[in-house]
Amino acid sequence: MSRSSFLGWPVIRQFRSGDVTGRGRSVTSERTRAITSRTEEADTVAQSVCPYCAVGCGQLVYAKDNRVIQIEGDPDSPVSRGRLCPKGAASEQLVNQSGRLTRVLYRAPKGTEWQSLDLETAMDMIAERFLESRRRHWEDRDADGRPLRRTMGIASLGGATLDNEENYLIKKLFTAAGAIQIENQARI
Amino acid sequence: MANADCIVIQGSNMAECHPVGFQWVAEAKARGAKVIHVDPRFTRTTAVADKHVPIRAGSDIVLLGALINHVLSKGLHFEEYIRAFTNAGTIINDEYGEPEDLGGLFSGFDPETGAYDLASWSYASADGSGRPVPPGAPAAVDPTLTHPRCVFQILKRHFQRYTPELVADACGISGEDFAYLANAITENSGRERTTCFAYAVGWTQHTQGAQYIRTAAILQLLLGNVGRPGSGIMALRGHATIQGSTDIPTLFNLLPGYLPMPKAGTHDTLTDYLDAVGTKEQKSFWANTDAYLVSLLKAWWGDAATAENDYAYDYLPRLTGPHGTYQTLMSMLEDQVEGYFILGQNPAVGSANGRLQRLGMSHLKWLVVRDFSLIESATWWKDGPEIESGELRTEDIDTEVFVLPAANHTEKSGSFTQTQRMVQWRHQAVTPPGDCRSELQFFHELGRRLRARLAGSTDPRDRPLLDLTWDYPTDEHGEPDAESVLAEINGSHLSGEQAGQPLSAFTEMRADGTTSGGCWIYTGVYAGGENMAARRVPGQDQDEIASEWAWAWPANRRILYNRASADAEGRPWSERKKLMWWDAEAGRWQGPDVADFSVDRDPRAESAAGASGPAALGGTDAFIMQPDGRAWLFAPTGMIDGPLPTHYEAQESPVANPVYPQQQSPARIMFPRAGNMFAPSAGAPGAEVYPCVFTTYRLTEHHTAGGMSRWLPYLSELQPEMFCEVSPELAAERGLTPYGWATVISPRAAIEVRVLVTRRMTPLTIGGRTVHQIGLPYHWGVGGDAVVSGDSANDLIGITLDPNVQIQDSKTGSCDIIPGRRPRGTQREALVQEYLARAGVTTATDSTVITAPDVTAGTETPVDAGAPQKGDPAESGESHALRAEEDAGEHEPGGTASVDRFPAGGSEPGEPGPEAAAGKTIDADTPEAGGPDHDGPGPAGAGAGPEEDR
Incomplete structure (x- = not known):
């Protein structure tokens, strides 16, 4: 009109x-x-959980063409009732931020710059170093002859931001390898 | 929490750090609850509370102890509750010596090792001899609570020193404010009403963090505020699955489900382990440890785990002391660690003493960082503070660095466990870009490669890797099926008619190798082959408990200790606070939650003579993970720095301990060395050089060390710059200009910050003089890749640990503040050194174990500069006691002690938790939460520590 x-x-x-x-x-x-709203254009909506603090707010992740286009609070969640804080509300940027790293980077000993490295090559190099360090710092028994069956040459830090299933595989693999210095944010 | 009548938030800025969870506090307030915030600062939480009680950081045990004294001396405790469910009447053995008589120490301290022998804290034998007996063995009980050595009388004596006058002097809290708080909690406790406490890492990150939570647990038990609607102690943890990473631990001291890692000399054989951890003589569910451990070993090593080889028990590596992240750092600095994986964490910014963290990494041969961006822990060799200062030269650093991009929470499926033990499944929305991979795929791949390289090895050390069950189905992108891992965690039947079917409860686990299960407390999450964590019946279609939204461990129980919501006879304490009750006609416990008790155990059932394990639990043994079924007001085991909380000052404190001659916690773990020194305490010469107290905290707009927030433009714009909060009085005294620059100097570092002058900071009068406190958020770090960067508050913090949980003391430190930016280059370290010299600081400063002049063992015992090994929780001999972790939370929360079945652990700050479902309902549990969180269950509390959660 x-x-x-x-x-x-x-x-x-x-x-x-x-x-x-x-x-x-x-x-x-x-x-x-x-x-129209982005959510109307989405191909899929996945039920998810906010990745920041431990309140566990429900999220709905809207995606189109295999790309996250919006993240909203899940009104069905009895914990959060649809609400998100500034971090949870900004989590679409966590996915799509321009500074996000998507390729492997490598820094050689004494190197001054990053180099690119193929993921497969990186995995092989890490596996090789893992076994070498494990061997060099292996301890079969203590001074009294009691079994130790461990390596002190490898340590790990992290887990509180990962998934339960991931923590499970980390603990399982490291323990089987004899690596005991496995820690996460819960200690801090 | 929404059901609480009074909520005390202490050691947490809940509105800022857990804003969405805070809606349940707001809801409680709308229903008429009183909300009190006890905190050094006036914060967003304070702004909506009924009352702010400003407190000196590090003095919480004095305040809580005085509340306990108030309750006991005025007879305000919940008599029927403590008689029914706690160890108030249990008599302690004749050897127990009290701090009143020992200059502030308990009996059993060995100044040589800096650790306690816990034997003298034991219960007295039921034979009347006064001899000590282990927990779980028949102990003497005085039902009248009048025996001078019964727990109730010991408590009264122990806390009588904690008076309102002491609170005024040590905490800076006025008599009026104390009376307000004391009246609020006692008027809102009892049959008809409940009070809830909430805490975070403001309690866990101290040398006595676990004891802070213990003090609150004792208070809540005395008031009957455990296991009931709107009660408990809520541990507010700070990471999406910091609880899950404690339950299924990436922690040195635990196996999944709070089973301790075996320790050389104590757990050399499977029999040794089970005798120490899961003795059949105790009442609790820990008596079935054999079934939990054997099922775990079957899950990991399958057919290679047989009865003949003790189910491959010898495949497990052994501990010889604490191997926590800070001990590992010390090993790094001594070139004893070659390789380091950093997985979604940023220790260069987020761990205490950032400079040592970065220097430690420069000693590594190789470093793998898996994250979303180039965090400071990946770039310290290029643009870290030590490069700028010239202390390190990039060209000289031999560390090889691999940075592997990670998939985020929308790009993989899996579960998080939130702060109330609820396991929630996330569905994958999209596939990750480029080289981004989940940790599931990374570790699955790494394991495959390790096994391929070792194939054919005859070395016995390689058998555990080669025999590992590692065949997870993968999709077309190589991503393992997370649900298949969840199914393994849940466990299954291995033989008989049900072979191959998932277990539905941990009570189905067997010690004969016929069941498997990767984490016993999670059994049931995949019952019937259904992913219970993915259940999403809308909250609005359910009652408050919302038991069909996801799944909570254990057994989908939402409020722990809920047997205690009914009286000794099984009747609700009141209609208003009704939750679970005994239905005599039906012969079972009824109510909206899953009963935290054998569902058909009559409340009048006696503890069966001769029975053991859960069958021995009597009808009022509501604390079913404790060896005696009681909530522990006095902890005969589980805590390694005292059976009761006692106030000591922080590692560095301008104040002399007003309670006892012993200045600091004698059992704290120290690492005296260059770069980790401490300001003189208690007015000793040089203390005036660092006259202010600083405390660190979070902001809503950022997340911990910034890896998930400082790369986001939205959040960076909201909080762009590192700052400090100071009072107008301090600003005037030091000439600090609002929004100008200031430099904060501690014995570890000097950092620059913007100045925020605010009345939110209150100068306190302590011991007759003014103490200024400085607030510092800790989200910023120095690097070149983030949207915003800045100096890191954690650089200021020294490393001294709580011996129970190995968590650092980072909530209170000594510092000075001056106007202007910090010096650049080598002048920065020169400034730090100039202060140290002026204060006369050496590695011996604050390193004295016993400061009380006339105590038993008496002599001053400086600790060697090496990494002390004392304090390993496992050394207490109680494996159970291992608790450790929180969080902030974490953790630790637990507590241990008393309340927690899983005592304390966590972390994190984690620590240590409760439940509450967020409020809704669930509040009551709390203690546990912490517990688990932080630590773990242990029988007595073992725990992991609190979380971390900073």
């Missing part, structure tokens, strides 16, 4: 549309009316 028309006057528009308080449709622009 043309703004110059009498019927386009704000007050008239407001009452004609039933938007009595003037905070709804009567004050939207053409542009606003033409756009």
Whole structure:
């Protein structure tokens, strides 16, 4: 409707549309009316959980073409009832931030810059170093002959931001390898 | 928490750090609850509380101890509750010596090792001889609570020193404020009402962190506030699955489900282990440790775990002391560690004493960092503070660094366990970009490669890797099926008609190799082959307990100790606080939650003579993980620095201990060395050089060391710059300009910060003089890749640990503050050294174990500069006591002691937790929460420590 028309006057528009308080449709622009929310365009919605603190707020992750396009609070969650704090509300940026690292980087001993490295090569190099360090610092028994069956050459830190299943595999693998210096944020 | 009538938040800024969880505090307040915030600062939490009680950081045991004294001396305790469920009447053996008589120490301290022998804290034998007996053995009990050596009388004597006058002098809290708090909690406790406490790492990150939580546990038990709606101690942990990473631990001292890692000399054989950890003589569910451990060994080593080889028990490596992250750091500095994996953590910024952390990494041969961005722990060799100062030269550093990009929470499936033990499944939304991989895939792949390289090895040390069950199905991207891992954690039947079917409860586990299960407390999460953690019946379609939303360990129980929500006869304490009750007609416990008790155990059942394990639990033994079924007001085991909490000052404190001649906790773990020295305490010469107390904390807009927030433009814009909070009085005294720069100097470092002058900081009068406190958020670090960077508060912090949980003292330290930016280059360290010289600080400063002049063993015993090994929880001899971890939380929360079945552990700050479902309902549990969190269950509390959660 043309703004110059009498019927386009704000007050008239407001009452004609039933938007009595003037905070709804009567004050939207053409542009606003033409756009839709990202969530409506999503191909999929996955039920998820916020990755920051331990309250465990429910999240709904909206994705399109294998890309996360929006993350919202899950109103069904009895913990959070749909709410998210600034971090949880910003978590779409955690996924899509421009500074995110997506390729392996490598720094050689005494090196001054990063180099790129193929993921497969990196995995092989890490496995090789793991076994060497494990061997060099292996302890079969203590001074009294009691079994130790461990290596002190390898340590690990992290787990509180990972998944339970991941922590399980980490503990399982390191323990089988004899590495005992395994820790996470819970100690800090 | 929403059901509480009074909520005391202490050691936490819940509105800031757990804002969405705080809605349940707001809801309780809307229903009429009183909310009190005890904190050094006026914060976002204080702003919506009914009352702010400012406190000197590090003096919480004085305040809580005085509340206990108030309750006991005025007879305000919940008599029927403590008689029914606690060890108030149990008599302690004749050897026990009290701090009142020993200059502030308990009996059993060995100044040579710096550790206690716990034997003299034991119960007295039921034979009336006064001899000590281990927990679980028949002990003498005085039902009248009048015997001078019964726990109730010992408590009264122990806390009589903790008076309102002492609170005023040591905490800086006025008599009026103390009376307000004391009246609020006692008026809101009893049959009809309940009070809830909430804490985070403000309690756990002290040399006595676990004892802070113990003090609160004692108070809550005396008031009957455990296991009931709106009661408990809520541990607010700080990471999405810091609870899960304590339950299924990436922690040195634990195996999954709070089973201790075996220790050389104590657990050399499977029999040794089970005798120490899971003796059949105790009442509790720990008597079935054999079934839990054998099922774990079967899950890991499958057919290679046989009765003949003790189920491959010898495949497990052994501990010889604490091997925590700070002990490991010391080993790094001595070139004893070659390789280090950093997985979603940022120790260069987030761990205490950042400079030593970075220097430690420069001693590694190789470092693997898995994260989303180039965090400071990946770039310290290039642009860290020590490069800028010239202390390290990039060209000289031999460390090889691999940075592998990680998949985030939307790019993989898996579960997180939140702070109330609830395991929630996340469904994968998209696949990860580029080289980004989940830890599941990374470790699965690493394991495959290690095994391939070792194939054919005849070396016995390689058998555990080669025999490991490691065949997880993968998708077309190589991602292992996380649900198959969850199924392994849950466990299954291995033989008989049900072979191959998932277990539905840990009570189905057997010690004969016929069941498997990777973490006994999680058994049931995959019952019937259904992923219970993925259940999503909307909250609005359920009652408050919401038992069909996800799954909580153990057994989907939402409120721990809920047997205590009914009286000795099984009747609700009141209609208003009804939760579980005994239905005599049906012969079972009824109520909206899963009973935390044998569901058909009559409340009047006597403890069966001759029975052992859970069958021996009587009808009022509500604390079913304790060897005697009682909540422990006095902890005969489980805590290695005292059976009761006693106030000591922090490692460095401008204040002399007003309670006892002993200045610091004698059992604390110290690492005196260059770079980790401490300001003189208690007015000793040089103390005036570092006159202020600093404390560290989080902001809503950032997350811990910033790896998940300082790379996000939204969050960085909201909180762009490192700052300090100071009072107008301190600003005037030091000439600090609002929004200008200031330099904060501790004995470890000098950092620069923007100045925020605010009345939120209150100068306190302690011991007749003014003590200024400085607040420092710790989210920033120095590097070149984040959207925002800045000096790190953790650089200021020294490393001294709580011996129970090996968590550092980072909530209170001594410092000075001056206007202007810090010096650059070598001048920065020169400033730190100039202060040290002026204060006369050496590695001996604050390193004295016993400061009381006339105590038993008496002599001053400086600790060697090496890494002390004392304090290994395992050394207490009680394996159970191993608790350690929180969190902030973490953890530790636990507590141990008393309350917790899983005593304390965690972390994290973790620590240590309760439940509450977020509030909703669940509050009551709390103690545990912490517990688990932080530590773990142990019978007595073992724990892991609190979390971390900073």
